[in-house]
Amino acid sequence: MPSPASPWFSVVPAGSSSPALRLYCFPYAGAGHTVFQHWRTRLADDIELALVKLPGRGGRFGEPQARSLAELADCLAAEIARASGAGRPFALFGHSMGALLAFETARALRRFGLSPAHLLVSGRTAPAAHGWRERLSDLPDAAFLEVIRGMNGLPQELLDNGEWLELFLPIIRADFALCEDHRYRQEAPLDCPIDVLAGRNDASVPLPLLDGWSEETRRGCRTRLFPGGHFFLFERQAEFLAVLQDRLSLAEVGHAAV
Template identity: 45%
Template sequence: MNNKSWLANCQLNHLAKLRLFCFPYAGGGAAIFRSWQDFLPTQIEVCPVELPGRGLRLMEAAFTQLIPLVEAIAPALLPYLNKPFALFGHSMGALIAFELACKLCQAYNQSPIHLFISGRAAPHIPERSPIYDLSDAEFLEGLRRLNGSPQEVLDNAEYMQLLIPTLRADFTMADTYTYTPKPPLKCPITAFAGLQDPEASADNIKAWQQYTSTSFSMHLFPGDHFFINTAKQLLFPTLSQELEQSLRSVKI
């Protein structure tokens, strides 16, 4: 697997001082972060990670287990860790970002300067309503009930037939994930959530605090599970401020 395929949507800016690697929600691809570079400081280089089974990698089989996915991503990103970096993940992507941060620290002695968790309960809190093993009809109904995918995607029958294998693989990965205890991370963790998101309550988001030995902060925004799409005017300034603060703490 070509290392560059993971970052095919990243326009590398060698003048940037920090790289922000972004991981999508179930069924999402790197394209959901396409516009983020326009709203973040120029010293931040947004690097959306393209997972197999979507976007430019649509013909590749999607992973169904999270740890093997992380083990594939980690060495592929190593060439791009030659400057300070942070990780952002939403929903399923939050688990990927967290486990990747742990893997990079433990196996490669590479620590992000900040971990951003969005729309996902802390790792030790299991999924409330697993849907990965339902029939296609029940699976689609489960997606609607959980508000686990954008409505415009669910309403496109032709696209859904193409996307179901990847969605099912993603939900298998998220629903069957089991946290294995590890030392707390040595980087700050910032957690974001939507005020109307039933899958990631404030208490479940606040529980991320135990996964860092340094600082933790939490920000709640108006909106449901997809507040990252609907509350950008609030999310981006907060994210920018946190990134710049972490960058100031690093000697470059």
Template identity: 40%
Template sequence: MKRTAPLRSGRSSWATWFPTARSRPFARLRLLCFPHAGGSAAVYHQWHLALSPAIEVRSVQYPGRADRMSEPLISDAARMVGLVTEAMGPLLDRPVALFGHSMGAVLAYETARALHDLGTPPVHLFVSGRRAPQIPPREEPVARADDETFMRSLRALGGTDADVLDDPEIRDLTFPYVRNDFELIESYVHRDGPPLGCPVTVLAGDEDAQVTPEDAGRWREVTTEEVTVRFLPGDHFYLVPRQAEVLAEIDRALD
């Protein structure tokens, strides 16, 4: 992905991009969380309950869904990262760590690269359910496939989202931004550049066909610092039933 200077959004404030269930003005650092394709900031809504009070949790709310439903969708990873990085400015008054699951892992990684370029690197990057970004895609693109093929791909990932989409009304409402996100990640191309200078923790489900141990290990190629790889029981959405273990891993890494 070609990295550019942050783009001017001219539209949404940092609070719109990074909502939180609980503000912690005296927290020593912030954890900024990037949802998966089709996800919203709500997936991380309860994380603050289990993490240390020294950590303020904020989720990225992508345009075109939830309370940003009226805003245009963004299907280009470089543009998304530019807008996220610009909006993040007021949150950089203290150290930040980044967490991303699936598509969110790629956006968190590219945001870490952008922050590195700006001289404000994150203290830690957590990537979940995603092979290393330099590995070419193996799956056939489905963003523009017919509904039946697209639904089959969603079900193959596991989780609850596909079951919810069995409702035609919900499907009509959500398919545009779910397909948009698949297009974003399917069109993503990794570009060579300086390695990160922060530790990276790689998490994945041991039954996730999209992330092999070799795929996870290759995250070591994108940073000069320590990389920890841990597989937990489960499929692509292992982090839902294994949330306590994921949050414990984050707490340990940021302690």
């Protein structure tokens, strides 16, 4: 019998009946799991998407939000371990908050004797580079909203919708707080390659603070910069997904060679 569906991710089946790799996609602050759903038709048929569903939004809207990012990582690692019984390789991708959560989940997976074939982090400074800017989650609503506007990640019609803001701005603020409250712990480097993806003009990710990602793996780290700001992955989607596909193909080859 098939294993029961996990409340922690929604699986978008691959076009192939025998997918070579599952890609777990971790959303950014305030986002639901569906933000990456359209990637299914833009990636190779042998890649299966598992879209991470966080409590407090989407179908889990009625659940309390997590108390810490470490708590989320532990829960996700346990669910990924449960889903990995067949030994099929998997990779982790996350953008912004999702990148930090994917990294901590990769660390937590070691307790289950597992490692992703690849970790792809997007729009996030190295995890050890903490506290370089002011705490944004404590800003008054008007100032916090200006920060969100400046990232260009939400349609203007939503930002001008008072009812939407009243409902979702607290979720976004709580996600910012999760990242700002998180404290980096020194641990052994990961046993998977890391690819770092960032926008050249992203004011929230100073490029020199990307360098520390190379300290988090013993399998090699590459950085790719794209034109654009914090949401370059949507602004330059075709170029971004071509790079993502290339890295995932390498992950498949690398796993097959082990």
